[in-house]
Amino acid sequence: MPHSIDDPRYPVRKSDAQWREQLSDIDYQVTRRAATERAFTGRFWDHWERGHYDCVCCGARLFNSKTKFDAGCGWPSYWEPAEASLIEEVPDHTHGMVRVEVRCRQCGAHLGHVFDDGPQPTGLRYCINSASLSFAADAPSAGPASPTPQDGQPRTADPGNKA
Numbered sequence: 001m002p003h004s005i006d007d008p009r010y011p012v013r014k015s016d017a018q019w020r021e022q023l024s025d026i027d028y029q030v031t032r033r034a035a036t037e038r039a040f041t042g043r044f045w046d047h048w049e050r051g052h053y054d055c056v057c058c059g060a061r062l063f064n065s066k067t068k069f070d071a072g073c074g075w076p077s078y079w080e081p082a083e084a085s086l087i088e089e090v091p092d093h094t095h096g097m098v099r100v101e102v103r104c105r106q107c108g109a110h111l112g113h114v115f116d117d118g119p120q121p122t123g124l125r126y127c128i129n130s131a132s133l134s135f136a137a138d139a140p141s142a143g144p145a146s147p148t149p150q151d152g153q154p155r156t157a158d159p160g161n162k163a
């Protein structure tokens with residue numbers, strides 16, 4: 001048996017009640033109960049903005065839009081995690097299949113599965129539930145200089161530059 005999603009080895013831990021409070025129902029069912037959202041129903045399978053995708057539970061930055069591709073499967077798919085050390089891969093023998101489950105290493109959130117039929121350069125396909133992720137757009141890097149001073153503040157959700 002794989003270790004539990006609430007295993008004490010995860011640095012970010014909350015009670016079941018706290019997770020329920022923090023997360024929407026579908027986000028909770030997927031991340032804390034290893035459910036799978038229905039294909040083509042999630043918020044990100046057809047989402048192509050530039051930015052990064054973070055763990056909906058703990059905010060760890062898990063995937064970049066640069067590595068997102070359309071696998072045609074109805075879930076957001078990436079060929080590489082943003083940082084391999086933030087992802088945990090766990091053998092999964094449920095549903096009569098041998099698969100590799102992908103979890104957030106910070107909080108144990110169930111994210112999805114990784115398969116070896118992805119595109120180059122890695123040949124991997126991280127098939128992830130939208131419900132496990134939240135998205136943050138990249139700050140525009142080129143383009144007209146912003147009058148807002150960038151005095152070392154952490155980047156937040158792009159204030160005052162909405163079209």
Ligand SMILES: [Zn+2]
Pocket residue numbers: 055056057058059060104105106107108109
């Ligand atoms: Zn997490």
